[in-house]
Amino acid sequence: MALLEREKPAVRVRDYDSHVLVCKGSDCKKRGSKEVRKALKGELRAAGMNGDVRVDSVECLGLCKHGPNAIVYPSGTWYLGLIGADAPEIVGKHLKTGEPVEHLAAEFRPRKKTK
Template sequence: MKVRPYDAHVLLCGGGDCKKRGSKEVRKVLKAELRAAGLNRDVRVDSVDCLGFCKHGPNAVVYGPNGHGGTWYLGLDEGKVPEVVSAHLKEGRPAGHLAAEYRPRKGAS
């Protein structure tokens, strides 16, 4: 079976805490922004049961082609979605101040 390639894949949390904080509305705005930008066929959006970080939701992870990247966005709301679409999904660079920072792994130099 062959799978259609996408330029990006967005996993959006649809767990209980994120739903209470507006993940359904975030998804609607995300899909509308992708359509408006002409990216709806290039970016796949899927809701998942839980991404963790529940108290910071709604949360999403954006992966590039072939699963590369993995940029986390915590505490998304409808007002932040256009910047994520414009910067990350259209221009290919994480939306700076909206992207979660990574902390070093234990034992990593």
């Protein structure tokens, strides 16, 4: 198959330190994801970190019954069952230092072996 020849869009993107994806799917929304996102944005603003961290809303992350959920990159840390009151700790620790908030971060289970 031939590659489609095309030009890259002539735009540059900001180099953020972290990217937070907050689920806004229906289950997370019912449980307060909008407030969580608002709290995170407010904490970032108060800490003067608006330009360092990007917060986006995404559709379902697949763990609906545990929501509101969010993932923080570049570490790929999942936070499940967030409430707005968790925002100061996530911003003040994880997003400032890069170290996940251990007591809030989901545990990783081992990957299944594919071969």
